[in-house]
Amino acid sequence: MEKESFEDLEVAEFLNQHFISIKVDREERPDIDHIYMEVCQTLTGSGGWPLSLFLTPDKEPFFAGTYIPKKSRMGMAGFLSILEGVRSAWDNNPEYLMESSKKILNVLQQTQLLIKKEIEQNIVDQAFKQYRNDFDSIFGGFGSAPKFPSPHNLYFLTRYWYHSKNQQALDMVEKTLDAMYQGGIFDHIGFGFSRYSTDRKWLVPHFEKMLYDNALLAIAYLELYQIKKENRYAEIAKQIFCYVLRDMTSEEGGFYSAEDADSEGEEGKFYLWTMDEIIEVLGKEEGIKFCEYFDITEKGNFEGKNIPNLMKTPLNIMESEFIIKSREKLFQKRLERVFPHKDDKVLTAWNGLMIAALAIGGRVLGDKKYTSAAEKAVEFLENRLFREDGRLLARYRDGEAAFLAYADDYAFYIWGLIELYETTFKSNYLEKALKLNGDLISLFWDNEKGGLFIYGSDGEKLIIRPKEIYDGAIPSGNSVAALNFLRLARITGQQELEGKAYQLLNVFGNRIESYPKGYAFSLMAILYMQSEGKEIIIAGQEGEKELQKMISKVQVKFSPFSSCVVVTGQQDDICDLIPFISNYKSVEGKPTAYICEKYVCREPITDSSQLEKML
Structure with missing residues (x-):
């Protein structure tokens, strides 16, 4: 839609003549994205991106849609005809549109009402049954295509196994993590995971790489390594960190957000290989051997080319020196290609996740370089993403920090600081975590009903002030904060924080109990409360x-x-x-x-x- 409409001169001329066009980066303004995505879901029954909304001057919505073609086709209204219809309606009967927006806003406000409910003790068992029923026993993961990693689901299952001694829960985790690594969703030449798999087998990814996926997945593999003591899980975590520290880290130590799927206008072009290309780099004998290992054929497995994968290679076969050296040759050859665009925004929330992952990696793997990278990232955030008055900010790019940090930013960064404390036992990290946790409560806590709002009391006033605990591709700020409260209470003895966690979870109790599987990180907090930890x-x-x-x-x-x-x-x-x-x-x-x-x-x-x- 970007190329079809927003960069089209005809559309641009009409937009500029009749509308004020505002483009929102949903990663910089998750508050706006969240509110208007709910509008779209309310009006259309579904959501997604690109997301187009038409608002009154008071920012109240009266029309929403996702993908819209430039011109009408096959019963679907085109963008130009919608623009003309909205312009005409606004010129001739603006009261109608204003009235429509008021009705939509009323419905939206109703969706924000929360029914407080004390969560039942057996909710974790209910959630496990839902995961078990949805589990793909052949290829791992949950449901069918497309498949998202959603590592927090696996965190819950490992903790459920630890708590209940139900081996099936751990088996589901191991099957999923093995299948993801073997598939093409993992970049077997340059490392790192793509955003999701378009197929059930984890073979064909959407080639975009996100910082948050790689942070959360690294933790999942490290936890499985702690449990199983099998070196391959440690090696996978190391490969993820290799990718992040090599390709996604600024000189100052902050972590970039993402890498695009496309290069030269084609999705995945940077990552695909033909058998002839492999043989040209490695020679015939070694090339054929490498192709057999990574399932590379003349026919190909994606549009005539190949996504390297290990789906036909037993996992117990250790990587030989030959594979390591051959992969390095191919990696060097790949450097000659046109790179996908890198989104070099440094987001506080996602950096918090990577700090947590590297801190865990440092202590579990006993490797100080990961701990040092986490510490350097903290130093970067402290120097670049705080205002003079101590207010945390959400985004840094090209020397500029902007946007008041959201609940996710605080919660994820506090998580990273807690992990870094438990790795280094340097008191300054615990001190920072406690200070930020106090700021989080002060700025975001709903003093009437409990729970954390998405944006702070000092933020821009939008049409509603929502709260969210649903865990999507990444956990919600509320769910991570609940676990942070519990962990800080245990570490420091500040029992009032445990009470805050209990209150927070009960505020969303009705939502969580309606579909436990959608609230994995909250379930982790519930298990933490239920378990007799040391x-x-x-x-x-x-x-x-x-x-x-x-x-x-x-x-x-x-x-x-x-x-x-x-x-x-x-x-x-x-x-x-x-x-x-x-x-x-x-x-x-x-x-x-x-x-x-x-x-x-x-x-x-x-x-x-x-x-x-x-x-």
């Missing part, structure tokens, strides 16, 4: 080997309902953030671990092997 406090002196061993024993284990705090003699400031921590001392001058459950602590442990057994 609080682990480790006291010692900075630099002691036994202290590091103890920390490592905690960090490598998948323990999603536990928290860990480390206190050393050099960290007096941690006692200001966590007052109760001063009660925990080293025993006989040795690094000492305390494991606490239900506010009761076991005997102190001074040996890392014993700690491992107790965990």
Whole structure:
């Protein structure tokens, strides 16, 4: 539609003569996108992008549509005829359009009403049954084509497995993550995941790559590595990080948003190969061998060309030195092609997700380069995305930070800071998380009914002020905030935050119970409340080997309902953030671990092997 209408001179002339045209980047203004997408869904029964709306001067909508052809065809009204119809109606009977917009606004306001309901304990079991019924046992994932990764669904299932010991939940996660990696949705030459698969098998992607998908998927593979201890999951996470740090990271340390699907006007052209191209780069013998491994044929699997994939290669076959070197040769050859456009916006919310992923990667894989990248990104956000008065902003590009940050920005960045604290145990990250969490509540909390609004009390006043907890391609700010509240409560002892999480989830209780599967991250928070997690406090002196061993024993284990705090003699400031921590001392001058459950602590442990057994 961009090429067909918005860049068309005939359409442009009519628009400029009769309308004020406003183009909205939905990633920069998710508040506007969310409100008017709800309008479109209310009016048409469906939504999607491109999204076109016609508004009164008071920003009240009276017509909405998604794709509209330039000229009418096959019973579908064309954009030009709609423009003429709207112009005529506005000139001759504007009261009718104004009245229509008022009716639409009334309906929209009704959809925002929430029925508060205390969530039933068995909601997690109901959700699991929905996932199980929707699971594709042949190709993994849920439902049929198109298939989106939606890694938060997998996070819930791993936690449900951990909580209930239901092996089927973990099997679904493993099947899905294996199938996604084997398919063409993963870039087997340059790494990183595409946005979604157009087919059921995960073979043919929409070739666009999004930062948020790669952050969330890296966490999913790291968690499965913690559980299964199979190196291939660690390697997949490393490959995702390789892509992000190589192609999606600015010199200052911020992470770019996305890479387009198209290059030279063709979707996927940058990523596709013919068998002859492979043989030309690798030689006949090695080329044929490589083609067999990655299912590359003369016929091709996508419009006469090939999407490299591992769907016919057993996963237990480790990558040989030959494959690694051959892939590098092909990667170097691919650098000669015209690159897809890179969206070099730095979005606070998505950077928060990648900070979380890299922090988890740093501690699970024991690799400081991932931790350093997360820390550098935090430094970037602190320097570039805060106003002088401390207000967080949403977007940075070309030296300019703009737009007051939304609930998602705060929630996702706080998540990243919590993960970075639990990786480094540097108190400044916990301090930042607590400060931002206070700002989030101050600016976004609904003091009458509870829950977080999408935009802050200091933001532009739009036709409604919505709240959202539904988890789409990425989790909602409300659901992530609920889990943040719980984790910060456990870490610091600030029990009022646990009460906030409980209140938030109950505000949306009726929605969540109506379709539990659509609220995976909220279900994670519910499981966190239901589970008897551990609080682990480790006291010692900075630099002691036994202290590091103890920390490592905690960090490598998948323990999603536990928290860990480390206190050393050099960290007096941690006692200001966590007052109760001063009660925990080293025993006989040795690094000492305390494991606490239900506010009761076991005997102190001074040996890392014993700690491992107790965990």
